[in-house]
Amino acid sequence: MKEDFLHYIWQYKKFDFANLTTTAGEALTIVHSGHYLGQSGPDFFNAQLVINQQKWAGNVEIHVKSSDWYLHHHQNDNRYDTIILHVVWEHDVPVFRSDNTEIPVLELKNYVASEIVQNYQNLMQPKSWINCERHIAEVDSFVFTNWLARLFLERLETKSVPVLQLLAQSGNDWEAVLFYGLAKNFGLNTNGEAFLKIVQSIPFEVIRKASFEVENTEALLLGQAGLLSPQAEDTAAQDLWRRFDYWRQKYRLQSVVTQPVQFFKHRPDNFPTIRLAQLAMLYHCQQHLFSKLMATKTKEDLYRVFDVGVSDYWQTHYLIDKPSPIKPKKLSRAFIDLLMVNTVIPMQLAYGKHLGKEVSEAVMALAETISPEKNTIIEKFFNFGVKATNAFETQALLQLKNKYCNHGQCLQCVVGTQLLKQTHVTHH
Structure with a gap:
């Protein structure tokens, strides 16, 4: 008990x-x-x-x-x-x-009633993955969908906390906050924190000025990441180093490289060189990116905004001084989906809250059009009869697993309380 x-x-x-x-x-x-x-x-x-x-x-x-x-x-x-x-x-x-x-x-x-106690004990009995795994698929679909909506917004609220913290740190510059958020997600799990440190070491005003020439932005990002060297052999790489050295001295940029960005375990398209080059190209091609993303309500329009590749040099390189066959290296739709889920949608919610506007319906509708994420948690839910068909559902299920199931919070969860009411939750 x-x-x-x-x-x-x-x-x-x-x-x-x-x-x-x-x-x-x-x-x-x-x-x-x-x-x-x-x-x-x-x-x-x-x-x-x-x-x-x-x-x-x-x-x-x-x-x-x-x-x-x-x-x-x-x-x-x-x-x-x-x-x-x-x-x-x-x-x-x-x-x-x-x-x-x-x-x-x-x-x-x-x-x-002894039945309620029995149901509770059966529900809380350790299972292979989550307490309700044998019966989660039986919960009324209307009830479950409403619960997913609450979970989705809960997860977004959690994601909007660091957004508002960054806003305070950046002197209420929303464009800068977006830049930080995008950079962190361009770095994925392995390089996310490193990318965030890199972009926070460059005043966003400097990025604004540099973005008119893509090589300047590349030089700043790659240089602050410790990926450029005065010893580079090819002329384009030497040019990037000279540009970086000029901007670094002009704006007195401090080095932030405590540990190198990770190439290990990444496919070449996810190499930090390529992701930083794509981020540079995005800011070169899309001036006033924040306003565009806040005004954009459909997935297809967002795909158009993020339809960028890399500069000429990176089309034939994955690493400095090491040529490779030509490849445009555009942002894939799957990667843009990740940016939408992890940066754009949380940012739209946080900005709406900041303006006192109710935008939760709009962001939910957008998330419903984005493909579901693929990971082991979503796979496990699928094995237990819960099929996610879009990013709205996958985000909600991640919240369910991480904040409720992992902590045994079955009685704070609609699934748990629904199963307690049912008379057939029996012990196997």
């Missing part, structure tokens, strides 16, 4: 509350079960009860056993003097307020 299950039972009145009595035999009526705030202090605030025809207003504390009161040292905390009812599964010791009055107790185990 766990406390969060008792919170659920009390909050949603999943017990026979028609003829309640306290352990002292006093009649108990719940007028209002209180507000669950999930913070330190009493569990439920501002409850209203009638005990033996006397009306009480105050807080409710919930424990598995009454003796947990002492285990949690509530007797030394004056916030618990406001408790009007101690709700427990099992009553084993009396508990007193600081004025020596005994706190009334409701022993829940006498009022909860």
